[in-house]
Amino acid sequence: MKIEKVNITEKLNQIHDLWNPRIVGELNGQHVKLTKADGEFVWHKHDNEDEMFLIIKGNFTMELRDKTIEVKPGEFIIIPKGVEHRPVTDGEAHVLLFEPAGTLNTGNIKNEFTKENLQKI
């Protein structure tokens, strides 16, 4: 296996769409992903996967059913399996995700936001 470092900004520069995570790393059956986001995502949950959002840039808010948490660059939040959540941004935001390989971005929902067969970059 070739071992190389990954530069987050360089990978983000290759992404020209929204809410479409790219796989940038894999370890222990987990994927490291990067996505650009803007606006309101869809309410959803993951029945079997915890999900971590590390904010790289932008104004990002995680809406939960009982509270809303603003997550700033340099901060992360972990959403446990089964918890309904909705990411919302004010303008473009850049997010690093850690989650099990195969996690569907819209969890239990399938709609126009759903992305399958994610690209590795």
Added chain:
Amino acid sequence: MKIEKVNITEKLNQIHDLWNPRIVGELNGQHVKLTKADGEFVWHKHDNEDEMFLIIKGNFTMELRDKTIEVKPGEFIIIPKGVEHRPVTDGEAHVLLFEPAGTLNTGNIKNEFTKENLQKI
């Protein structure tokens, strides 16, 4: 489960020693850890765990047996299980680690760098 965001800088401000990772997050059987580092660590490998190093601050180099990779802030490197490696820094560096819960910092080696029963902060 209480859902809270984590501010990486605030957590790092609570760390006043070197090469002593703290657990700052847990998901899917994996731990998110933060450590401060300075100087040369010990050569080691992890027989069963891949390990991710995301550099937050400082001049960090990952030495492998066949090459050396400088990993800058905003970059990460994944060391697959079984691969001998040695982290080295030039001055104090701050690192976020992502690896399976229970991963020993010195892998197959036990010496004065070994830290067990890591603290959660």
